[in-house]
Amino acid sequence: MARAATTADTFNAVAEPRRREILEVLVAGERPVNDLVHVLGLAQPQVSKHLRVLREVGAVDVREDGRRRLYRLNGESLKPMHEWLKQFEQSWSERFEALDDVLDDLKQKEQGDGVGDE
């Protein structure tokens, strides 16, 4: 089975650092493309390309305002990823908690051995 294209889902769309920067800028509120071009220091075609990818996965929405196109974050679409990231951290935290228990045993055993040797 072929690997999903980069634009296939929110995870992949957001894995690109420039697109993450765009999202970070948009957290503060709606912005026209020109603002993003200025803030990111990229050429407009590149910014437009990234915005297209983000729009395709629903991470941003766009609306016309006269001659300007205004982009804003679509938080709802990013929620599944947020949930998933939390789960990932949770999964490692649980693994390490189990490791804590093992370490407690090892510490006790080491102390016990020390006493036994004396």
Add this chain to the structure above:
Amino acid sequence: MESVTSSGKAKVTLPTDEEILITREFDAPRHLVYRAWTTPELVMRWWSGHRGAMKIADIDLRVGGMWRYVMEANGGFEVAFHGEYREIVPDERIVTTEVFEGMPEVGEPALNTVTFTEADGRTTLELLSTVSSKEMRDMIIATGMEAGMQEQMDVLEELAISLR
């Protein structure tokens, strides 16, 4: 300063586009953390966390030696990883490759560097996972097995709050 609680949370960050860093402090000297990390019977006890039961923990702890962990997840399916030891500095540092079995190979396997640092009887463990390509990283992220992006976390935390 607040006193440190015994079980902290794993901290996951994304230092660069191709790296995932997991950090955690343990209330034990590093030779014990290292032992728990490298002894099969001990790995059997913690690696699966609460997500399943360990079936296999093979460890051939020498440069060029292989490791393989298999757990049966709570859903009944098997999750398996294997890799090769590339560098071993006892109690300090282990470098291994890591392959998630069941996914098609894309480029080189991930390279994991585990570092154990001790201070005042406590050990900070850092697990730095370096993937060989953006495609590989994307795939790992897509599988939902291994990734974490602090930058997004920050953005998304704000989002989640604003969505309430």
